[in-house]
Amino acid sequence: MKSKVNIKSHPLHPILIPFPIAFFTGTLLFHLIGWLMDNPDFLKTAYYLNIAGILFALLAAVPGFMDFLYTVPPKSSGKKRAAKHGITNVIMLVCFIIAFFYRRDETPNHFLLALLEIVGVSLMVVAGWMGGTLVYRNQIGVDIRYANAGKWKEENFTNDSGEIQVATADELKVNSMKLLHVKDKRIVVARTEDRFVAFEDRCTHKGGSLAGGSTICNMVQCPWHGSQFDVITGAVKAGPAKEAIKIYQVREDGGKIILTL
Numbered sequence: 001m002k003s004k005v006n007i008k009s010h011p012l013h014p015i016l017i018p019f020p021i022a023f024f025t026g027t028l029l030f031h032l033i034g035w036l037m038d039n040p041d042f043l044k045t046a047y048y049l050n051i052a053g054i055l056f057a058l059l060a061a062v063p064g065f066m067d068f069l070y071t072v073p074p075k076s077s078g079k080k081r082a083a084k085h086g087i088t089n090v091i092m093l094v095c096f097i098i099a100f101f102y103r104r105d106e107t108p109n110h111f112l113l114a115l116l117e118i119v120g121v122s123l124m125v126v127a128g129w130m131g132g133t134l135v136y137r138n139q140i141g142v143d144i145r146y147a148n149a150g151k152w153k154e155e156n157f158t159n160d161s162g163e164i165q166v167a168t169a170d171e172l173k174v175n176s177m178k179l180l181h182v183k184d185k186r187i188v189v190a191r192t193e194d195r196f197v198a199f200e201d202r203c204t205h206k207g208g209s210l211a212g213g214s215t216i217c218n219m220v221q222c223p224w225h226g227s228q229f230d231v232i233t234g235a236v237k238a239g240p241a242k243e244a245i246k247i248y249q250v251r252e253d254g255g256k257i258i259l260t261l
C-alpha cells in the first residue's frame with residue numbers, strides 16, 4: 001500500500017531510518033573504543049552521535065506513526081506487527097535517552113553505559129527485522145502500479161450511506177482498482193472485463209489489503225498469502241482464506257460509478 005507520507009511515491013519513513021541506525025550503532029562503537037583505549041575524543045564523538053541518534057529517531061518516528069495509523073491495514077496481522085515494531089523502537093529510544101543523560105555524568109560507569117547501548121542496538125535490530133517484514137512481506141509503503149492501467153488510486157468520502165459517486169468510468173481501466181475510505185470503512189471499487197465491482201478491502205485470512213493485490217478474470221488475489229476471491233460473489237476461490245469477502249452494490253450510470261451503501 002502506498003504510504004501516506006511520501007515524496008513523489010517514495011515513503012519517508014524508510015528514507016529517514018538509516019540515520020538513527022547509523023548514529024546509535026556509531027554511539028556504541030565509539031564508546032567502546034573510547035572506553036577501552038581511554039580516548040576522550042572517541043568518547044566525545046559517542047556523546048554527539050547519541051544526541052544525533054535521538055533527534056533523527058524522533059524525526060523518523062513521525063512518518064512511521066502516520067503509516068501505522070493510515071497505511072497499515074486495520075484489523076490485520078500487519079497492524080499487530082507494526083505495533084510491536086513501534087513499541088520496540090520506543091524502548092530502544094528510551095535506552096539511548098537514559099544513556100545520553102548518564103554519559104553527562106563526570107564519571108559514568110562505562111560498563112553500565114555500554115550495556116544500555118548494547119540493549120538499545122539489539123532492540124533496534126529486532127525492530128528493524130519487523131520493519132523489513134512489514135515492507136517486504138506486508139508491502140507497507142509499496143506503491144502498486146497496474147500494468148497499462150495507471151497508478152495507485154485512493155480517495156476519502158465523508159458520506160457513508162445511500163448512493164455515492166466514487167469514480168468515473170474512464171478513471172478505472174480493466175483489472176485496476178481504487179481504494180475508497182468511506183468514513184471508517186475501506187472499500188475497493190474495481191473494473192473487470194465486463195463490469196464494475198466493489199468489495200471490502202480486507203482479506204478474511206489475516207486482514208491483508210486487497211487493494212494492494214491484483215485482479216484478473218473476475219478474481220482478486222490477496223498480496224500477503226495469495227488467497228483468491230470471486231469479486232462478484234465474494235466467495236473464496238483459493239485459500240488459505242476460508243471466509244468470503246463482503247461485496248457491495250455498484251453500478252455505472254452515465255459514466256459515473258455509483259456505490260450503494
Ligand code: FES
Pocket residue numbers: 203204205206207208222223224225226227239240241
Ligand atoms: S492475509 Fe493471508 S491471504 Fe490474505
